[in-house]
Amino acid sequence: MxxxxxxxxxxxxxxxxxxxxxxxxxxxxxxxxxxxxxxxxxxxxxxxxxxxxxxxxxxxxxxxxxxxxxxxxxxxxxxxxxxxxxxxxxxxxxRTPPDAVDAERFEALVQRAGDAPEPRRRAALLCEALGLWRGAAFADFDDQAFLQPAITRLEERRLSAYEDRAEARLALAEHQALTGELGELVGRYPLRERLRASYMLALYRSGRQAEALAAYEELRRLLVEEMGLDPGAELVALHGAILRQDPALRLAPGPGAAPATTPAAAPTTTPGTTCPPRSAR
Structure with a gap:
């Protein structure tokens, strides 16, 4: 069962x-x-x-x-x-058998992805993990206070999996395909710096430097207005690298990777690496 x-x-x-x-x-x-x-x-x-x-x-x-x-x-x-x-x-x-609960299968796939050395394998496992979601965790009981800790934990793990998958796909030169998916997620979770960093890098590698810089400025403004904070050191460093067009931001050529300096080229993918983006609601 x-x-x-x-x-x-x-x-x-x-x-x-x-x-x-x-x-x-x-x-x-x-x-x-x-x-x-x-x-x-x-x-x-x-x-x-x-x-x-x-x-x-x-x-x-x-x-x-x-x-x-x-x-x-x-x-x-x-x-x-x-x-x-x-x-x-x-x-x-x-007491259920192993893998009988979708949340347990999700956690196991995320763990396997974290242990996978190759970005293509990580992306495929995370795609499979995220494909288990049919909506928000415990969607028909989201008004029950006693379920909130479990809901919060699972939703955080889901967002972390999206971030992990975005970084794996960036390593595979799928930046152009990522911009739409990450733009939607950033719109829904505007204060997540790791998600914002992947979005900025995907935009920059797609030849959209001005939009990448605008995405940073939006986050900086939101952090100041809502939390009285500045962006973290890693995001500040990424912003500076984009400003000066640091060559280190380019994706090093390799198996399955297209040069990041040719934004008009279609990204190279392998079946099973990507999956249709699902709403993170």
């Missing part, structure tokens, strides 16, 4: 049949257990998360009923499904 949290909550059988989890409280219980990644969740915590400040008269009994119904849904979908929900001395846990 497979579970999805990188978007609306989803449950699929091993043969990819969709499993309907009918009741909102049961879906919320499942989301809570999934957010803990197999770790135990106490009865008190689950009661608080499901009912907040208005618990039922018998909260422990009410929770047991919800757990029983969740087990029944999983068992009806696939024999043995009920055994995934484990009763513990102080609460419950959802």
């Amino acid at each position: 497979r579970f999805g949290v990188l978007g609306p909550l989803s449950v699929l059988t091993t043969d990819r049949r969709e499993v309907r989890v009918p009741e909102q409280k049961i879906r919320l219980l499942l989301a809570d257990l999934l957010a803990h990644g197999g770790r135990p969740v106490s009865t008190d915590r689950l009661v608080q998360d499901l009912w907040g400040d208005a618990p039922p008269v018998n909260p422990v009994g009410a929770l047991q009923i919800k757990v029983s119904r969740l087990r029944r849904v999983l068992e009806d979908a696939e024999p043995g499904g009920r055994d995934l929900v484990v009763s513990l001395a102080t609460g419950y846990a959802l």
Whole structure:
């Protein structure tokens, strides 16, 4: 059985049949257990998360009923499904097989990408990882306060993966193809300096020096207005290098790389290196 949290909550059988989890409280219980990644969740915590400040008269009994119904849904979908929900001395846990949760597959692919020595392989693995996302993490429960830490962590990892992939693709001379995708992401997350740096470099290598400098000035203004800060040293150094057209900013020729001094040329790519950009909402 497979579970999805990188978007609306989803449950699929091993043969990819969709499993309907009918009741909102049961879906919320499942989301809570999934957010803990197999770790135990106490009865008190689950009661608080499901009912907040208005618990039922018998909260422990009410929770047991919800757990029983969740087990029944999983068992009806696939024999043995009920055994995934484990009763513990102080609460419950959802114990899934390896790679059964899309967030775990995403993390594993990002880890593999980080260990890959070649930018083409890194880009391909990150493309696969980002392709697992169907929307915002826990999209149908984004108003639940107890899920915010998990949502924030996953969304940060997603943005870091976009940044990692952008840097890998820049190393492959895909700067022209990157400008649109990075422009969209920078518009959505304007204060992320690492993302801005990749955007500036992609613009510069595409022969758009003035736009690269304008992107820096926009960030500098936003940082001062919203946080009272200046850009970091690395971004300042990149800005200076673009101003003086430092030859070091050019991409060194190599396998799969097109010279950065020919912005009109189409970028060289290999199937599987890039993937259609997905919204990072």
